[in-house]
Amino acid sequence: MPDPDPSTHLLTVPVGDEQLCESVAAFLAVGLAAGERVVYFDDDTGDAVLARLDDDGIDVTGPLRSGQFHLVPGEFTRAALLAPLDELDGLLEHTVRSALDDGWAGLRLTGQMNHGLTRPGGHRLDEYDRTLARAVRGRPVHALCVYDQLRYPDELIAVMRTLHRREEPSSPLHDDSLLRITEIGPAHVRLAGEVDHGNRPHVRRVLDLLMERVAHGDTDTDTVVADCASLRFCDVAAAVSVIHVADELPVTRRLRLDHVRPGVARLLDRCGAPFAAQLEVRVREPRALCVAEAVALAGGEPS
Structure with missing residues (x-):
């Protein structure tokens, strides 16, 4: 009942x-x-x-x-x-x-x-x-x-x-309190936090898993998507690793990074992202309010 x-x-x-x-x-x-x-x-x-x-x-x-x-x-x-x-x-x-x-x-x-x-x-x-x-x-x-x-x-x-x-x-795919990876769809994940030497292999493992799904026809798309809106930092080796993932794809497959923050996008550019034919990087500028701004918008202190 x-x-x-x-x-x-x-x-x-x-x-x-x-x-x-x-x-x-x-x-x-x-x-x-x-x-x-x-x-x-x-x-x-x-x-x-x-x-x-x-x-x-x-x-x-x-x-x-x-x-x-x-x-x-x-x-x-x-x-x-x-x-x-x-x-x-x-x-x-x-x-x-x-x-x-x-x-x-x-x-x-x-x-x-x-x-x-x-x-x-x-x-x-x-x-x-x-x-x-x-x-x-x-x-x-x-x-x-x-x-x-x-x-x-x-x-x-x-x-x-x-x-x-x-x-x-x-039920995340990975969470070490610094980086959280969650699955949005069969070929779609979200990265939140920071990628460094300690968790970099987990990013590669997850991307490889999604690529296998696409290759085996387990999805209805030829593109793996990683939402990076909440990815605040990645180191150079991580950026290079992601570019290598894209470089290793057959010409019929693509890797797309969505909502990439400008700082991360600049690092990817310096590491060669513009030359990776199967990699697409879509940039988004965060426009988040801070608590003080939010309180001011609401009219000041709560009653």
Whole structure:
């Protein structure tokens, strides 16, 4: 029998910031598309989340101006984590009611809570999570709780897993907390983070795997695509390796790098990309807002 509760209370346990930003940006984007109010409680990753939204092609300037997107600055997030539980309960109640009264289809909440680990005087994070669960239950409210492995101890993550009915699944092709490679389609991957000597072989392995699929006719395309919108850095050897992949392709196959950042594109050019006939590089200039700009667009400090 379907669950009549319209709310969701999800847990995600990222292994690093690339997965964190991927999960949070995707969660917020779903709410924006659905006409919900989305709220991000920043502590120290707001700039990175905004950058990932930009990488994903999500323009948040309109939602910030209209009040659909609220980005709560770190000082307000930290104050909420140190407030008594009854005040926190009241804040959540106000946020839910405000979104619905303003005509939004629902409310979507996520953010950082790691400040509660480091400062005395705040309540325990499991108590915070139980308060959040009570606030969303029975309402069109969706909450994503982020407990990443870089900031939270394993024993706390284990407790938090028991408090959530659902955990967001994750199955990357590779994730070493510096570079995350995810599969978008049979011949389409996304690179996020940085490529260096330690993870360079994994990029080559993944590209070779996709090329094999194309060669065996397992896809309906002759082009392997790597989305590089979130690839901030690669070293010279990695750039040369990618060019060699393209050089080794038969004339009927192609490798396309989409949304390449200008700095990475310049490195590829210096390493010979313009002379690789089977390689196509499409450049995109990031235009992400920072937290201060986002708050200013929304009209200043949250009420």
